[in-house]
Amino acid sequence: MFRSLCLVPNQSCWVVYIDAVVLGSSGNLFDSISMAMRCALYDTKIPKVTVLQGDTPGDFELELSEDPEETISIPLLHVPICVSLSMIGEHFIIDPSLEEESCIGTRLSFAVNQAGNICAIQKGFGSVTPKQLKGMLKTAQILGRIIIEKLDSALELESEYQEKVGFFS
Numbered sequence: 001m002f003r004s005l006c007l008v009p010n011q012s013c014w015v016v017y018i019d020a021v022v023l024g025s026s027g028n029l030f031d032s033i034s035m036a037m038r039c040a041l042y043d044t045k046i047p048k049v050t051v052l053q054g055d056t057p058g059d060f061e062l063e064l065s066e067d068p069e070e071t072i073s074i075p076l077l078h079v080p081i082c083v084s085l086s087m088i089g090e091h092f093i094i095d096p097s098l099e100e101e102s103c104i105g106t107r108l109s110f111a112v113n114q115a116g117n118i119c120a121i122q123k124g125f126g127s128v129t130p131k132q133l134k135g136m137l138k139t140a141q142i143l144g145r146i147i148i149e150k151l152d153s154a155l156e157l158e159s160e161y162q163e164k165v166g167f168f169s
Contacts, residue, residue, distance in 0.1 A: 004072050007049055008060055014046055016074065027098040030109050030122075034082040035151060041079055042155045045071035080111035080119045081148060083140040087126060092136055094143060108136055112144025114152075 005014040018040065020033045048070040050063040085092045087106035096104060106126025111119040118137060128136065 004075060007062060008051055025098065027101050028084060028095050030082040031084050031095065034080070038076060038079055038081055038151060039155060041074045042076060044074050046074070047071055076114065076152070078113050080113040081144060082109050083112050083144045083147070084109040085136045085140060087128065110137065110140035110144065112140055114145065114148050116141040116145045
């Protein structure tokens with residue numbers, strides 16, 4: 001999935017940690033953070049690393065490129081976003097406000113990737129019937145693909161107008 005982050009198979013790879021600081025929330029926090037994470041990863045550049053054979057078999061050294069233009073990007077194909085669906089009565093809604101969240105009886109969050117695959121499901125609270133779950137899954141898949149398509153298009157458009165240089169740009 002993320003082979004480009006592998007340095008030495010089964011031994012060494014880049015590890016990416018993402019911390020989110022929430023300064024305010026007006027509802028639908030999981031979805032917002034997941035989209036912000038996808039945007040951050042879109043702009044993330046990782047320095048190119050050359051793997052050199054060490055003195056003994058199985059030993060290796062990593063040489064980090066000093067050229068700020070020699071970087072790799074994190075592939076976003078499998079990076080999901082969250083699509084949360086909330087039930088009010090027999091109907092489900094998307095992107096509830098903080099006020100609407102106080103009225104919902106059930107919340108499910110679906111992690112959906114670019115291909116529309118469900119990567120994870122988190123049940124916040126409440127219950128759903130199998131028929132409701134099937135409808136929610138289908139809706140999450142459709143919305144997830146649409147949101148990712150629009151988000152990625154906006155990111156590509158933005159990158160055309162910005163000059164970026166170096167590892168931290």
